[in-house]
Amino acid sequence: MKMSARPEFDVVALNTSDSVLVLLEVEAPERAPGRARPPATLEVVVDRSGSMTKDRRIEGVVEALHGLVDRLDPTDRFGLVSFNTRVKVEVPAGPLLDKDSLRQRLSQVRAHGGTDLSSGLLRGVQEARRASEDRGATLLLISDGHANQGTTDHDLLREVARDAYLHGITVTTLGYGLGYDEELLGAISEGGAGSALFAEDPDTAGGLIAQETEYLLAKTAQATSMTVRGGEFVERVSMVGETPADRLDDGTLMVELGDLFSGESRRSLLRVSTAVLAEAEKRGAGEDVVLARVELTHVDPVTLASHTETLEVRVRTAWRVDRREADERVRAEELFQEARSAKRRASEAMRRGSREEAARYLRESGARIRRARMAQPFAGPGGIGEEMAGQARAMEAMARQAEDDDARRAAKTFYASGAGGTRGRGSRLFGGRDRSGESFPDSPTGEER
Template identity: 45%
Template sequence: MKLDAHLGVDVVAHEADDTVDVLLHLEAPTAHTVDRAPSTLQVVLDRSGSMAGRPLDGAKRALVALVERLEPTDNLGLVVFDDTAEVVVPAGPLTDKAGVLDRIRAVRPGGTTDLSAGYVRALREVKRVFAEPWDVLFPDGDDPQATTGRAGATVLIISDGHVNAGLRDVDRFADLARAAYADRVTTTTLGYGEGYDETLLSALARGGSGNHVFAADPDAAGAAIAQEVDGLLEKVALAASLTVRFAPEVAMLRLFNDLPAQQVGDGAVMVELGDLWSGEARKLLLRLHVPAMPALGLAQVASLDLQWVELPGLVEHTVSLPISVNVVPGDEAAQRVPDPTVRSEVLFQEAQEAKRKASEAFERGDLDVGRTYLGETELLLDGAAGLLDGAGKAELDAERADVRRMQQLSTEAPPTHVSKLTRASYHQQNRKRGRRRESDGGQ
């Protein structure tokens, strides 16, 4: 795994408080072998009454395509839910694909929406698979890992509605996802159509360090599910985390990326990054408070430890990187020129925050406020693009074009549609910043 850092300013004034923005670039290794660890995918499918017809039929077609891409050694499970949960495909190796396909095709719509019943039942299925040894797959004892649990799993939730039965509290759902992720179970959510609760599904994805995707129709849902399977099959790193350790008196003022983070000791914060696929790139942006430095010269203000578990060998790795600034006299520091790439990223992430506020406004039906925040998003992106050229500017131009389309849709489409589109875009460009652009199911 590659890790490098760019500072907004690499010099600070002697005996003066300052702030330093740090832009981190991560790049996962590229898989050079066709061998991969068996994957575990647990699908949680909403079959409530609102899914009847094209939505459920489209989801089933996507799941059929998913099964056909997996290997017999991969683990797959399917739980469906309405007012209750039902295990349609018990989680386990895909040794009988034809039987699994028949069970998927036989799913029929039901009643109300109790997502908690489906999610908890799915987590129980994953836990059961984790506890089973691999003797059935490696009868000669050539077991590359003790249990499937060590390789982790992904829970994919597909839902089109607001929860109207069972657990409804967003924070409790997020806590469930966080607890599952602590056991290497990633939670990804696919919001289908325009009736689902984007706040809830987004919170589940954040807590579970997974993705949150919006699909407006069956075709978009199929493409989104295929994208998730791509990531699952190309996964090379599990449970990546970044621990930032600060020098005395230095503090993190802000983590611009909306990622799970917690203090893990005095002057140390750990940020959860989730799993990474082959060759995947990510960007993180931090803002540090640097106190008045009493001595001139190079001073280390923080150190970074990037940790992950490599697949398929399940080897734990750590990469460390010091963060230092040069303390210079005040008149010299006054002549410094901020790094344009870092400054552009700051403006980009401030634009994402405005986009998130736009989504929340559209979700509550406040169109004027939502459009105002989208206008603010565009202005910030204009400023970010003006600082760059080449590939960096091209990426920002694509984001600006997306935001302009969102602004146009805000005058044509229902606010529920725009809310979901902007929320999914925020997730991609803030929480998973740097990951290759996914197909936009909401356009």
């Protein structure tokens, strides 16, 4: 596992408080060519309430699951739980020893009744834990509606998914159609350190299910977490943007990154707030100080061995800092994180019926990205400048969608894009797409103006 840190500035003042951004980047190991992968465990929890009969949704899911089963090896473990007002274990989780029989069972899934999502999720977690034997698993929850029975509290369901993750199960959600509750499914995926996906039609749903299968089979790091502690003169360390983090009693931040696939890159942005350095008169200008100490832990899916890397983020000190240049990549990441937050606010505005407000959030964020790109010589073709151009175009396209498109579709598009903004970015393993499905092209379609 590779880990690097880029402070916004390379120097801080000794005699004043300060605030410094730090870009942390983690890159998963590449799977060596020809190296056997360990058996994977995938548990699918699918909504079979009456609304899934609309537009042949349940048929589309079943068809996608047939393709998924074809992609898995006999030694992989697969299970299917369905739910309406009652939970049913359609396929007990286990090795795929008889794929023909399994396909017949998949084809018998029928939709009717209400939506007890919580019971389906809980039963799916039980099956995933049983089948994975503590080797780790992925749970994919697919639903097209609002939970109307069982537990519907977002925070409680987030905690269910979080507990599953603490037992080695990453939880990803796929919202299907325009009637589901994106905040509910988003809370579950956040707790489970997975993705929040959105599909309006069977073809898109099938593609996303296939994509998640590919991520599972390419996994080279699981149960990945990062802890961040401030240095000696740091008052507070916090995450920038929408990345969820827990603050421990001693002020340490803990960030759950979940599973990473071969070569995947994840970026996180910290804000480090410093105080006047104690006994500054005893220190000489130019001395290095520690802004933060970062510890990264992950489990190798093949050996189940736990690995830990540590990194100290250091900067120089000076008695006085009159002028300094911000690192362009750190500044770009701050703008990307602002864009994620703008998408989340735009989604909320669309749910309130405020199209103008949603479009304003998106356009203002896109404009800040364009201005920054014009003001700084972001490096070369295919680099961060191209990514900024692609994000600015995406923000403008979303602003137009906020003004003209179906409000429910727009709200879900913005939410999914904001929730998936750092997953897989920087990797070309899956065609330059992040795990929300948003594309950042290798070649621009035109210069930003």
